[in-house]
Amino acid sequence: MSHEQVLEFAGKCPIAMEAACKKLGFAWKGYDTAHEQYVRKYEGYAIRPPGFYYDVVVDMDGKIRADEDDTKHDVKKQQQIKDFRIAYYEAVAEAKAEAEGGTITRTVLENGAIEIDIEIGGGTTELGNEPPKFGGTSAPTL
Amino acid sequence: MGYHIKMTIAPDGSTCETVVEGLAGPGCQDVTRDIESKCGQRLSHKHTAEFATKNEPDLKLDLDND
Numbered sequence: 001m002s003h004e005q006v007l008e009f010a011g012k013c014p015i016a017m018e019a020a021c022k023k024l025g026f027a028w029k030g031y032d033t034a035h036e037q038y039v040r041k042y043e044g045y046a047i048r049p050p051g052f053y054y055d056v057v058v059d060m061d062g063k064i065r066a067d068e069d070d071t072k073h074d075v076k077k078q079q080q081i082k083d084f085r086i087a088y089y090e091a092v093a094e095a096k097a098e099a100e101g102g103t104i105t106r107t108v109l110e111n112g113a114i115e116i117d118i119e120i121g122g123g124t125t126e127l128g129n130e131p132p133k134f135g136g137t138s139a140p141t142l
Numbered sequence: 143m144g145y146h147i148k149m150t151i152a153p154d155g156s157t158c159e160t161v162v163e164g165l166a167g168p169g170c171q172d173v174t175r176d177i178e179s180k181c182g183q184r185l186s187h188k189h190t191a192e193f194a195t196k197n198e199p200d201l202k203l204d205l206d207n208d
Binding site for chain 1: 149152154155179181
């Protein structure tokens with residue numbers, strides 16, 4: 001008998017999930033209304049990290065549903081799930097920075113948490129720091 | 143003047159808390175709505191000192207306006 005394990009997560013963007021899989025070398029299986037996992041079926045997005053017996057499904061509530069045979073006692077597989085979740089959030093941050101023209105700074109804090117700082121539009125509109133305006137008395141230099 | 147979006151991912155990757163700093167005005171919700179929808183976490187918005195002193199001079203400089 002195999003049991004499911006529900007792991008905390010809140011991911012809902014398939015593009016970021018696919019990006020995380022690509023970064024980590026996990027198989028990306030996309031959306032299905034009935035991804036099979038042992039005898040269970042889930043609607044959501046499935047991934048398959050290397051070495052897993054079953055697909056791991058991110059359900060429509062954003063929870064991760066894995067099989068206990070994969071994740072309950074295997075530290076390496078537990079780490080793969082952690083890596084996926086972190087890579088997902090990093091992919092969301094990277095997409096935001098790219099869309100807004102921002103820059104990313106990544107810091108690992110003392111407690112092991114990861115802080116991602118996305119700076120958008122910094123330092124360009126202060127007085128005396130504006131870009132030159134053309135169309136005045138002198139022509140722009142090319 | 144720009145703004146920062148700070149995402150703090152738990153060591154096990156289970157949660158991601160997002161805070162926006164330095165963003166003033168009603169448009170801040172629009173800017174962060176997409177991250178909120180992808181990460182499932184409620185955002186807090188800390189407005190800049192400049193914003194606070196212009197609009198609410200008696201309030202603290204850091205305002206949590208969730």
